[in-house]
Amino acid sequence: MISRYDAIAEKIRHFSVTACLVPICSLYGAAITTVEGVGSTKTRIHPVQERIAKSHGTQCGFCTPGMVMSIYTLLRNHPEPSPEQLMETLGGNLCRCTGYRPIVEAGSSFSPSSSCCQMNRDGRCCLDQKQNEHESKANVCTKLYEKEEFQPLDPTQEFIFPPELMRMAEEPQKKVLTFHGERTTWITPGTLNDLLGLKKKYPKAPLVVGNTCVGPDMKFREVVHPVILSPARTLELFVVATTEEGLTLGAGLSLARVKDILADVVWKLPEERTQTYRALLKHLSTLAGQQIRNLASLGGHIVSRLTTSDLNPILGVGHCILNIASIEGTQHIPLNSHFLAGDANLKPEQVLVSVFIPVSEKWAFVSAFRQAPRQQNALATVNAGMRVLFKDGTHTIADLSIFYGGVGPTTRSATKSCRQLIGRCWDERMLSDACRLVLDEVTLPDSAPGGMVEFRRTLMISFLFKFYLDVLQQLKMRDPSGYPDTSKKFLDALADFPLTTPRGIQSYERVDPQQPPQDPVGRPVMHQSGVKHATGEAVFCDDMPAFSGELFLAVVTSTRPHAKLISIDASEALASPGVVDVITAQDVPGDNGSEEERLYAQDKVACVGQVVCTVAADSYAHAKQATQKVKIEYEDVEPVIVSIQDAIKHRSFIGPEKKLEQGNIEAAFQSVDQIIEGEVHFGGQEHFYMETQSVLVVPKAEDKEVDIYVSSQDAAFTQEMVAHTLGVPKNRINCHVKRVGGAFGGKASKPASLAAMAAVAANKTGHPIRFILERGDDMLITGGRHPLLGKYKVGFMNNGKIEAADIEYHINGGCTPDESEMVIEYALLKLENAYKIPNLRVRGRACKTNLPSNTAFRGFGFPQGAFVTEVWLAAVAAKCNLPPERVRELNMYKAIDKTIHKQEFDPKNLRRCWEKCLESSSYYIRRKAAEEFNQQHYWKKRGLAIIPMKFSVGFPKSFYYQAAALVHIYTDGSVLVAHGGVELGQGINTKMIQVASRELKIPMSYIHLGEMNTVTVPNTIGTGGSTGADVNGKAVQNACQTLLRRLEPIISQSPQGSWEEWVNEAFTQSISLSATGYFRGYRADMDWEKGEGNMPPYFVFGAACSEVEIDCLTGAHKNTRTDIVMDASFSINPAVDIGQIEGAFTQGLGLYTIEELKYSPEGVLYTRGPNQYKIPSVTDVPEELHVSLLTPTPNPIAIYSSKIPKIDCKCCKPWSIAVA
């Protein structure tokens, strides 16, 4: 949070910012507050920190400090924020774990209306009705935390703005301030004259205000500016002047300030005079996120003339004037099509001082439109500003302006079309001609950059149609008798989806009232590190203090998809400032990976993004700069295989085809009523864990020992890979994992390779190495979810009963095997989902392509495979003219049966989840209501879909299920637990403490769980497959039971004694107070030769129902409600499990709707950061999200009869969109 004193308004302004975009020199005169300054466990935690932690708004914790700071800043400005303010505040933050609902709940608790959730659409509280309904059911509980425990917010406790900064602002110095850096000089003049003089002297120097345009160019595109001018102290650039004619706004004002100013003006002036201001306000609510709007300036926005600028089209139609100054004098130029097209540029020595935005004329109407992949914080796909002026009191067009963004390199004006329409009446014929003219004038060739050409053309016309209706409506309001009525049915085209606050009820089974109060199992215990996440005290890899002599590593990656490596010339890079060494395959002392999967490229490269070499330097900036200087000579090799189709054509595969079969499909196809065939293409997904891949390698002085601090799901694999690479035994390598900032499968295998690369660098240089991938490199190098091509042939009866299906899957494995073979196996094993298809054949193969290698990802093939299954089920329903849920129900497993891999299971709880979901979502009533809605609305449609889920947890081999733990009791009674699982945010450590607490019958406060490492628990299995807490829990239980058995004689001798006394007595009697625990695992014996075997120890069942509303004109969609029912049996921690369900649901929502990886035809990944790749934000969460854990039935095989819930039935959203 940045705080500044505004001497004119006599006010301290606080604003949240995106820290990585703030140049340190721009902070002159500002006070900075970071999460550490808000509160700490050492002193006092702040209510925001407390509430986020206690309401389970943190899982991995990597996003949590950002969330805390956003809410904290909001509270500093508005101690009782409205729900809208909260949503706007959080719109700029991303979380990949929680699904946002609990974070919003924490923030909402500061709103005056927070005691009422307003769940019911009539504004009443759910507590009045729904919650009571839930609560009244036997043992059902809907409370995950005690609100009553929250400390009140006391604004008087906040820090005081430094008085010296206030004095500085009141008596600003006029002298020029200059800061010299290694490559850049930053100059801040105190007066406009000085600024203009400097601009004359340094015409090429950018004028940096928000740095949101210049900053990314410097950071990601290696643009260097030797001089930067900052007008932050030039008062003329911050002017706000109102006259009868309009508003003059300083070019230096932030977009957030502009928004506040416009809101104030709109409130004061009559509506007809504020048309342009209202249109600007509309876009200012969704442009970027709050943090960017707090930085970005009006002038920077206008001058940058980005094609997707949201404000320029409106300023253009609004006839704004740019007030420009240079040392030669001032000038006023119109912000029109010439300026926006780049034909009327500012001269290098000129500065935009302010912008004049006129009030609107009486018969002028201005509207703004935008459609973006996400409601907030996403650049528009297409946007528009439109203005029409009528001859007084008529509907004859006197003037018309239409500007579009996103349809060319700059904002484009339909000038000629508008000119031709002057004099026409505002009627349907005019509209029809306008559409034709505009499409002819603002052309978008089929090969236009950004693709989606048809969609973008449609949006242009849809916006025009919306404008037509909007104006018609406004004319009608001004003169009700002068204009015909527009059918209500069509008017729904006008309303955008509102930004709503997500809310919901989470219900689970209360623990048995007989359970001792200190036994935490089954209770919604807060994440063990929750408070530390919220205070910023939780240490992630890159938070670790620097080791002496530490170097930083940056990667040089292949720019060719398939080529021979002819030479690597590192001489220039080696001569760069700060560079210590360049590391290549030749420096690997042991194995450079395997023949199929090299660490450092050797002789050839197989994808764009493959690591060729790394540069070690004294700072990351130096290492990164030097990477540009490494010269690599390639010789291209054919073929270049990018798509699955290419791979099939070239028969380029990883491993053999896998096949499962039951029944007799050929015979069954002969006897069915109908047969359908089809193909489904399913794109990949980026993990987008918030903490990018991170590792620190610290060589020790003796015996080739190395400490590795790594963000990995699999410490033992990292240890193994580093040992092989260095050519030393594993016993010299200790891997430490304290916590991981999100993984989702992406940190199963990849961190091992990266750690090994860093270890080679450490070995060569003799220095500790810090290797943290930037987001762009991470996305480029590490791969993601496998894209899938599914082909199906399905035979069914006219009543919807499916008799036969022949399915073929191919996945895009990328250039190395990684886990692709296992992913295709899982896709086949799980593709039947909840359905019994008596005659079924499934075949699948992983393709080898010239893309970065894809890897494990939450669900491991199930989300892709089961999606295709739902496609053909829906197709069958459509062919039979039956509701999809009836066909799903008809084909669902009904009684004890065998899966396609001949594993027996009881689908009772699957049916229970389905029935409960139908009931709790009021499916049939709401479907009828949606049908009625659809009849009454022409452009907005609603749809509901319900999908069941049967998910097999775990792995196909028994040894994957083994787990170990180590538990020590110290003589003061405190207990230290270590186990083989990794804390990824999924709450495994919290659950392990709960297990130890129950087993040892001591409060959780006695138990501590530090890091996991390969010394305390060796030969661990990677944490994944939804079994981590289960198997490690059994190992912890085993160790604790051993210890308790040793203590039992002492306890029985002195039953009234205390834990500490028993422990001391045991020590005195020389009884060991340390024990290992071990769990051998479950039986898994999948035999692919026979096509049968046991795979999961148990199945997890669920069902989910989503309702969606879509805008048929723009493709915008809003998930209005989702109900999820999940069988977690006896949940060890319902808060953790519900958190996992909500988080996975939200990740699935991204997968199936907005997330899209884009590659060039040569396999170059375009989507390399949050700007291009959109994961769900707070605005994507369903308005209502209800999660209930099924009334438990025993699952004796797992610890305490629990199940790890797995919500992969999240694909209900695309189906509800399809229905709509």
Ligand SMILES: Cc1cc2nc3c(=O)[nH]c(=O)nc-3n(C[C@H](O)[C@H](O)[C@H](O)COP(=O)(O)OP(=O)(O)OC[C@H]3O[C@@H](n4cnc5c(N)ncnc54)[C@H](O)[C@@H]3O)c2cc1C
């Ligand atoms: C994450 C992110 C999300 C975004 N989302 C959106 C969005 O949804 N919609 C949208 O429309 N835009 C969006 N933007 C773009 C954003 O609006 C612009 O980057 C911003 O307005 C530029 O202002 P600035 O002050 O940061 O410019 P700076 O980076 O400081 O400067 C940009 C350029 O303008 C010049 N300049 C600045 N001020 C002046 C002046 N007074 N006179 C002459 N030249 C000047 C500088 O020399 C420089 O060349 C987004 C940007 C980011 C980083």
Ligand code: FES
């Ligand atoms: S808790 Fe938000 S990203 Fe992990």
